[in-house]
C-alpha cells in the first residue's frame with residue numbers, strides 16, 4: 001500500500017509557488033495577507049492533483065515589466081527549482097504573455113499564473129455540456145491576448161497543470177480559430193441562458209419562490225442542499241466540487257414549496273473571465289428571491305471569505321438581495337461561546353451543522369419567515385382591461401391561476417409585498 005502511494009506521489013507534478021505581495025497594496029482596501037494567499041494556492045494546487053514542494057513570498061514595491069518580480073528573485077527561484085526537481089512554477093498574480101515567456105526562458109520549466117490554475121481545476125471538474133462550454137470560453141478569453149504570432153507556441157497543450165482543455169476538447173491554438181470559437185461558444189451559451197430563463201419562469205409561475213445557495217467554495221453548500229432536499233449532490237473536501245447548478249424542491253413547515261438551487265462556489269479574486277462565462281449558471285443567483293449565504297465558520301479566515309463572496313455578489317448585482325447568513329460547520333468549533341455575538345453581526349443569521357443536521361429546523365423557520373415577509377398571497381378580481389396587472393403578476397410574482405370572466409379577471413398569486421397595492425384598485 002505504502003509503495004503504491006509513493007509511486008503515486010512521484011507521479012504528481014511538483015509545483016513551486018511564487019506569492020507576489022505588494023508592499024503598498026495595489027488593491028487598496030483588500031486585507032488578504034500573502035500567507036492567506038499562499039495557503040489557498042496550496043489548496044488550488046492539490047485540487048489540480050499537484051504537489052507543492054516549495055514556495056516563496058516576494059514583497060515588491062511594484063511589478064517589473066520583464067519578470068513581474070525582480071531579477072534577483074528569479075535567480076533564487078531557478079536555484080530552488082533545480083534542487084527540488086520542480087515541474088511547474090505558479091505565480092499568484094496574473095502574468096502577461098511576455099513575462100511568462102521570459103520566466104520560462106530563465107527557469108526552464110512551465111510557468112503559469114493563479115488564473116490558469118483555477119481554469120485548470122474548472123476544466124477538470126466540468127462534466128455537463130454547458131459547464132464545459134463555459135470553461136472553454138473562459139480559457140480561450142484568457143489565452144487570446146497572450147498569444148504571439150499564430151499562437152503555436154503552446155507546446156505543452158494537453159499535458160500538465162494549467163494546460164488542460166475542458167473535458168475531451170483540445171484547446172485551439174490558432175488566433176483566428178480561437179476568435180471564431182469564442183463567438184460560437186458565446187452564441188451557444190446565450191441560447192442556454194434563454195432556455196434556462198424560460199424554465200425558471202415556468203417554475204416561478206407554479207408558485208415556488210427561488211432560493212439560491214451561495215458561498216465560498218467548500219463552505220458546505222451542496223451538503224446543505226442534500227440535507228434540505230434529500231438530493232445526492234456530490235460533496236467533497238476540496239475546492240470547486242460543484243460547477244453546474246442544481247435545483248430541487250424544498251417543502252417548508254407551512255407546506256410552502258420553494259426551489260432551492262446549488263451552484264458554483266466563489267473565491268477571493270475569482271478570475272473575471274470565469275464570472276463572465278459562468279453567467280448562464282450564475283443567473284440562478286441573480287434571479288433568486290432569497291440567498292442563503294453559507295459560511296464555513298470553522299475556517300480561521302471566514303470573515304475575509306465572507307467579504308470575498310460579497311464582492312462577487314456585487315459583481316453579479318445581487319448584493320442587496322434578502323440574504324440569510326448560514327454559519328455552517330459549528331460542529332468543528334472547539335467552543336461555541338462566541339456564536340451568539342457572531343450571529344449579531346449579520347442582519348439574519350443561523351448557526352448550523354449541515355453535516356450533523358444540527359439546527360436545520362431553525363434554519364427552515366427563518367427561511368419561512370423571510371419568505372412570508374417578502375411575498376403576500378393575493379386573490380383579487382381586476383377589470384377585464386387590466387392586462388397590465390396580469391403581466392406584472394407573471395413578471396414579478398408567482399402565479400397560481402388567472403381566470404378570465406366576461407367583465408373581470410381573477411388573479412391568484414404570491415406577489416412581492418411592495419407590489420400588492422397595485423392590485424387592490426380603488
Ligand SMILES: Nc1nc2c(ncn2[C@@H]2O[C@H](COP(=O)(O)OP(=O)(O)OP(=O)(O)O)[C@@H](O)[C@H]2O)c(=O)[nH]1
Pocket residue numbers: 215216217218219220221222223224234235236237238239240241242243264265266328329330331332352353354355356
Ligand atoms: N464538519 C463539517 N463538515 C462539513 C459540514 N458541511 C459540509 N462539510 C464538509 O465540507 C466539505 C465541503 O462540503 P461541500 O458541501 O462539498 O461544499 P460546497 O460549498 O458545496 O463546495 P464547492 O461545491 O466546492 O463550492 C465536505 O467534506 C463536507 O462533508 C459541517 O457542517 N460540518
Ligand SMILES: [Mg+2]
Pocket residue numbers: 221222223234235241242262
Ligand atoms: Mg458544492
